[in-house]
Amino acid sequence: MHKGYLILVLHAHLPYIRHPEHGYFLEENWLYEAITESYIPLIDVFDRLLNDNIDFRITLSLSPALVEMFNDSLLRERYLKYINNLIELSEKELLRNRGDISFEPLARMYNERFKRIRFLYEESFKKDLTAAFRRLAETGKVEIITTAATHSYLPVLSIYPQAVRAQIRTAKENHIKNFGKAPAGIWLPECGYYNNADSLLAEAGIKFFFMDTHGILNGRPTPRYGVYKPVSCPSGVIAFGRDIESSKQVWSSIEGYPGDFAYRDFYRDAGFDLPIDYVKPHIHPDGIRTYTGIKYYCITGKTEDKMPYVREQALAKAEEHAEDFMSSKKCQIEFLYDTSGFRPAITAPYDTELFGHWWFEGPDWLNFLLRKISGDQKVFRTITPSEYLNENNPPSPAFNKGGMGEFSEQNSGLQCVNPSLSSWGYKGYNEVWLNSSNSWIYRHMHRAVEKMTELANIFPRADGLLKRALNQAAREVLLSQHSDWAFIIKTGAAAEYASKRFSDHIDRFNGLYAAIRKGDINEAWLLELENKDKLFPEIDYRVYSDTGRRLSKG
Numbered sequence: 001m002h003k004g005y006l007i008l009v010l011h012a013h014l015p016y017i018r019h020p021e022h023g024y025f026l027e028e029n030w031l032y033e034a035i036t037e038s039y040i041p042l043i044d045v046f047d048r049l050l051n052d053n054i055d056f057r058i059t060l061s062l063s064p065a066l067v068e069m070f071n072d073s074l075l076r077e078r079y080l081k082y083i084n085n086l087i088e089l090s091e092k093e094l095l096r097n098r099g100d101i102s103f104e105p106l107a108r109m110y111n112e113r114f115k116r117i118r119f120l121y122e123e124s125f126k127k128d129l130t131a132a133f134r135r136l137a138e139t140g141k142v143e144i145i146t147t148a149a150t151h152s153y154l155p156v157l158s159i160y161p162q163a164v165r166a167q168i169r170t171a172k173e174n175h176i177k178n179f180g181k182a183p184a185g186i187w188l189p190e191c192g193y194y195n196n197a198d199s200l201l202a203e204a205g206i207k208f209f210f211m212d213t214h215g216i217l218n219g220r221p222t223p224r225y226g227v228y229k230p231v232s233c234p235s236g237v238i239a240f241g242r243d244i245e246s247s248k249q250v251w252s253s254i255e256g257y258p259g260d261f262a263y264r265d266f267y268r269d270a271g272f273d274l275p276i277d278y279v280k281p282h283i284h285p286d287g288i289r290t291y292t293g294i295k296y297y298c299i300t301g302k303t304e305d306k307m308p309y310v311r312e313q314a315l316a317k318a319e320e321h322a323e324d325f326m327s328s329k330k331c332q333i334e335f336l337y338d339t340s341g342f343r344p345a346i347t348a349p350y351d352t353e354l355f356g357h358w359w360f361e362g363p364d365w366l367n368f369l370l371r372k373i374s375g376d377q378k379v380f381r382t383i384t385p386s387e388y389l390n391e392n393n394p395p396s397p398a399f400n401k402g403g404m405g406e407f408s409e410q411n412s413g414l415q416c417v418n419p420s421l422s423s424w425g426y427k428g429y430n431e432v433w434l435n436s437s438n439s440w441i442y443r444h445m446h447r448a449v450e451k452m453t454e455l456a457n458i459f460p461r462a463d464g465l466l467k468r469a470l471n472q473a474a475r476e477v478l479l480s481q482h483s484d485w486a487f488i489i490k491t492g493a494a495a496e497y498a499s500k501r502f503s504d505h506i507d508r509f510n511g512l513y514a515a516i517r518k519g520d521i522n523e524a525w526l527l528e529l530e531n532k533d534k535l536f537p538e539i540d541y542r543v544y545s546d547t548g549r550r551l552s553k554g
Contacts, residue, residue, distance in 0.1 A: 004333035004344040005383040007240065009210060011187050011336060012039065013063035013151050014351035015484040015501075016535055020074055024285050025430045027497055032070055032082040034131070036293060040362040043125075043132050046216050049370055056370040059143045060352070061187035061429070062133060063383050064174040065482070066152050070129040077392045080122065087114045089292060093270070102308035103296055109311060110294050130178050137179060143384035145185035146175040149536065153255040153433040155194040155421065156442060163449040163481070164197070168204045170478065170480070173538050184386045187349075189483050190433065191242070191424040198419075202235035208385050209239055209350055215422030216241035220395040224544035227342035228336055230388075231417040239419055240385060241534060246331065246348035249325055257321040258359040262313045266358055270305055272293040290311035295360075308428050314405035318361040322368035324529075330379045342413075345388055346380075400504045411412070438489040444506045445480055449544075451513050452477045456545035459516075469512055470541040476509035508533070 014034060019025040041493035049056055058217035090111035096308040125132045136142040148154060159474050168186070175183045183206040186201060201209060208230070212267060216227050223231050227241030253259040271283050271292040273535050284292045296313070297306035327348060338342040357361030374383055381389075392413060434442070449474035451465040455470060462470050482504055508529055515521045 002343070002379065002381050003337035003345065004380045005388060006329055006380055007059065007334075007345055007347045007383060007388065008302045009041070009059045009061065009187075009347065009349035010352040010355065011061040011147070011349060012066055013147060013189075014066050014069070014353075015060075015482045016069060016150065016533075017076060017533070018069065018072060020531060020535075025492050026284060026288070026290065028075070028077050028496065029077065029290065031066075031075065031083070033291065033293065034357055034466070035121070036080060036083060036086070036114070036117055037360070038353050038363075039129060040120055040125075041356045042352065042366070043129075043136065043492075044116075045363050045367045046136055046142060049367070050141065052371075054371055055142055055381075057143070057384045057387065058370070059138075059145060059185075059384050060133065060143070061145050062145050063116050063147045063151050063187075065535065067174065067178050068129055072534075076127045077416075079392060080118070080127070080193060080264045081375065083114060083121065084120045085282055086293060087111065087118065088410070089270075089279070090114055090294065092278075092377075093294060106296050106309060106311070107294075112289060114398055115500040121295050134179050143386055144179055144182070145187060145385075146171045146517055147187040148189050149174065149485065150478045150482050151189040152478075153190050153192045153199060153423075153430075153483040153486065154450070155192045155430055156434055156445075156486075158194045158197070159450070159479070160234050160446065160449045160453075161200060161454050162544050163477075165203070166373040166478065167358060167481070168200060168206070169543045170539055171207075172204050173540075177538055187207075192430075192433075192483075193217070193239075193419055193423070194416070195419050196234075198233035198235045198237045198239070200238045200360065202233075206237060208237065208389065210226065210347065211239050211241050211419055212424040212428060213242050213244050215239075215419045216417065218420035218422070219417040220420075221415075221417065223415050225342060225344070227347065230345065230347075230385075230400075230414060231343065231401070232414045233418070234416070234418055235276065238346045238385075238389060238414065240345070242349055242424065243346045244344060245328070246462060247350075248323075250350055251354070257317075257365065258354070258362070260317050260321070261298065261300055261301055262310070264295055264309050264314060264360040265297045265299045265306055266295070266360070268297040268356075269297055270296070310455055312448050314361050314522045315364055317367040319368045319515065322365050322372055325365075325369060326372050326377065330377055333380045345383070378379055433486040433492055435490060438486040441480075441486060441489075441502055444502075448477050448480060448506060452509070452541075452544045454540055455513065455516060460545060462541075465521055465523060465526070467541075469516050469526055471539050472526060472529050472533070473512040473516065474507055474541040474544060475536060476505045476512065476529075478536070480505035480509065505533075 014030055014502055017027045093107040094111055097107040110407040121127060133144060137144045148167040152167050170183055182205055186206050188209050191210060191212045193211055198421060213227055215225055216231060227243060230238045230240045233239055250257050269291045271279055272289050280287055282292060296309055298309040300306045333344055334450050355366060452473060485498045489495045
């Protein structure tokens with residue numbers, strides 16, 4: 001009998017970036033890099049585990065915006081062009097490094113790696129990553145959940161329940177379209193929770209979500225088991241809390257595994273190291289240096305004099321770190337079980353892009369870890385949130401009439417807690433997404449929500465051209481709400497692009513609002529917007545109306 005559980009959660013999201021008006025657009029590379037370095041390598045890891053009959057469980061949160069990019073025919077073809085370009089560069093690198101005992105093996109590794117990625121994408125997955133993930137979910141080993149439609153940081157929309165409802169409802173419908181059933185759980189973007197958000201999740205039929213540690217620990221009443229057992233919110237929706245120790249081991253570039261000197265250095269890339277005339281055909285057409293994914297050096301230490309990357313040494317470290325992580329979870333779970341008499345659930349959530357993109361050896365580490373947990377120990381096992389809840393068979397506990405003082409655990413074993421405002425951002429609250437650098441966006445975002453709600457209530461049963469315009473207006477509102485825009489503006493990297501994207505969506509919405517109110521919709525212009533921002537074909541603008549709550553239950 002196992003003494004506890006490990007709930008591994010990978011959250012995958014990128015902002016919706018698609019520019020058909022340009023033959024090449026730099027920021028689209030964010031998607032192509034993630035496909036090459038994270039998404040396909042991870043699918044490959046899970047497929048190998050399945051083929052080897054390894055018993056594992058993992059939870060994947062796929063953002064609707066990301067899934068819509070997976071599904072887009074233009075981006076699919078552009079990705080093929082991207083990976084073919086890398087293969088061409090790697091062929092040149094094989095010739096350039098011929099005879100070099102340090103770099104020729106690495107050039108060969110990249111060439112073989114890129115060719116395998118292309119084979120998997122084009123031949124095995126038929127360019128359809130959504131279907132590849134759906135197939136994994138059908139095995140029962142992988143649970144796929146959703147997040148807000150455009151990954152909006154929900155606390156900044158909390159004064160407009162219809163805006164939060166629209167994010168959740170649109171995400172749910174998109175998930176049903178792509179994965180054949182409603183999502184059992186949701187990843188709140190940036191783990192952003194505010195008081196009573198759980199009621200909107202319950203309204204949409206969501207059963208569980210994830211929170212940062214202090215959101216649970218600062219809840220009322222104080223949870224008896226901390227974050228080592230999920231809690232039931234007032235609505236009956238279940239909240240799983242992040243384990244700090246597990247996060248530090250994997251996330252931290254200073255204390256965690258990714259900072260080991262043997263691992264590949266992310267920043268030393270051929271796109272910046274090699275002569276411009278040599279790499280120019282493989283970077284930005286204007287000669288702007290970009291990352292290629294071909295990197296020849298290991299972290300080495302805090303020095304510019306980097307040592308060549310040795311793949312075998314890095315893999316040995318990944319296996320060693322997988323063993324260390326497994327051992328630490330065993331100790332943690334045994335201590336909690338032996339001293340407290342319950343089976344703890346350790347929740348360990350990470351950004352998917354950490355694995356492979358930022359931490360090249362991340363997929364290898366995960367592969368080693370899941371194999372070791374399955375075969376080398378009996379203290380704990382991996383589990384998905386739905387499987388955990390089904391095994392513990394909790395009813396829907398809710399606060400009793402006495403309110404906050406007492407809580408009911410009858411039969412369920414889950415404590416009733418009202419969680420606290422929180423996020424997993426810097427300082428744990430709203431500062432990253434609401435500060436002096438980006439606060440200007442919210443007056444426009446909030447006004448757009450008010451005007452969209454107005455339109456939805458004025459036109460409860462639109463059809464034809466009017467319905468198309470209203471649905472497009474709803475898309476523009478959602479696209480303006482990406483948490484990414486505020487984050488990028490705050491960090492300063494690509495801030496001009498993020499500001500422009502936000503302003504463009506607000507301007508498009510305002511133009512649609514004016515045309516709809518005047519009854520003068522230019523169909524050619526509308527078609528242009530539909531071709532640019534074409535995500536969520538199933539969208540229903542009425543989710544912003546007063547009937548939106550009833551729609552969410554449909």
